[in-house]
Amino acid sequence: MQLKSLRLFMAVAETGSFVTAANQLHTVQSNVTAHIKKLEDELGVQLIQRAGRVRPTSAGLALVEYAERMLTAHDEAVSLFRGQEKACGRLRIGAMETTTAVRLPPILAAYHAAQPDVDIQIKTGPTAELVELLLDGQVDCVFVAGRLEHSRYHLLKAFSEQLVLVGSTPMTTMPSSQELLTSAFLAFRQGCSYRQRIELLLASHGVNAGRIFEFGSLDAMLGCVAAGMGYTVLPRGTVEAHQHRFGIHTLELPASIANVDTYFAAFEPETWTPALASFAETLREAVAIDEPQLTAS
Template sequence: MDLTDLRIFSMVVREGGITRAAKKLFRVQSNVTTRIRQLEEDLDVRLFFREGKRLRLSPAGHVLIDYADRLLALAEEAREAMRDPRPRGTLRLGAVESTAAVRLPGLLSEYHARHPEVEIELRTGNPRVLGAAVLAGELDAALAAEPIADATFEKQFAFHEQLVIVSAASRVSVDDRDDMPKTMLAFEHGCPHRRRLEEWYARRGFMAEKTVELGSYHAMLGCVAAGMGIALMPKSVLSGFPESSRLRLHELPSGDDSLLTVLFWRRGANSSNVQALRNLLPQQVFPIASGAATDVIA
């Protein structure tokens, strides 16, 4: 049973016979008759009683015509939706934790104000997890730090992040070879900020003795403030932390302190919902919470 058969069946019912239906459909009568018989065989029911040259709907035909009209109307609605560029339905968006915490609240608020017909679903994860979800069709797009595979995804610049190492305020330096921080606080493997901090240690010929994995930046900053270890994160994350005075920011050398966040989606799958989000990028610059001491790593 396909839509063409249902369309022919519906026309025969509305026109009251094969001849008038064939004229409306610009088909020969024999073709219409054949398609009706094929539909009856497919459903294993009789749709019409033939009384001479007249057709009368059978009980099964009365049941089918209601479904046929609804299915045809739904198919037409789907076609119109495909031709309609307005965002609608659900936007399934992924983001790394720092972007979700700091950058997305204002961005998604503006998106909702402009496109109230779109329901937004948000999932957080590291870039590898988000990329797999986009490829699997579980997400329409995601925001994550470079690098993102050009051959698989299309992408657009979203945010430029300045990275800093954060320690407790009592630690004047994190670069003293005789007093390197022994504990690093980070997200799970796959997080680009964790990788950057591991590379920072490696360049100094030192490895952290212990890595504490945490699930949120607020938890991470609380542990840093308590003196448990150091963390590397976007400076923008500090804008939402109320106890900045208990922290010290260690700015990285130029070239090591930059990270680009991009919006990416599966190549060839730029939907109207994703395009509407692209139109809102880049978002505003966020102020950094005052009160944290700052030094520069040589």
């Protein structure tokens, strides 16, 4: 059974004429006859009544419903990829908690304005999990900290973050080693790339990895820092966005530890749906506006 045959069948059923159907679909009458005959042979039933009026038989009418479902699905699939201008379908994005909270909202808003027919789904998690999701095909693209070493990725430096130490009291210098040793550190669950920065930081002060508490959400983590439970390390933008809600204080860290780039990663552009391609374009534009000196070079 071929979709082409079903198209012709539907045209005959609707127009009541083989000739008209042939013209509508830019072919000749003999081909319409042949296609319908083949359909009838395959199904073992007469689908079109030719004697007198040309109209679908009972069996033909029964087939119409299924043919419509097949052709509708086909047309939707085609418009998914070949839809001119407007993308449609679904876009699944994986991003870190901090990126989702601070960086994504304006970009998603711009994207949704440009492509209102795309359903957007966000999955959050630490970098390592996001990479797994991408490899698994559970998301179409991810925002991760640091370059992905894996080949065959399309990478775009999306955001530059500056990590700061976050604590419950004002700081002008790094806490003493003694203080660091006795304090707890709060981080996202295993796989969070910021977590290794914490360990780097501790190591640079001659302190072995102390107690590290894992958190699932940014709010919970900041709440506990504010309550004096310990320190954490987060992008400056993220902290600033929440600073009015929590009594927290920050301290700048040395550049070698502080600077982290967030990359947009997906597979090769040839594998992108129009929805994803359009998102990458939106992102490129947003990045260009944020960092004009980079695009000028």
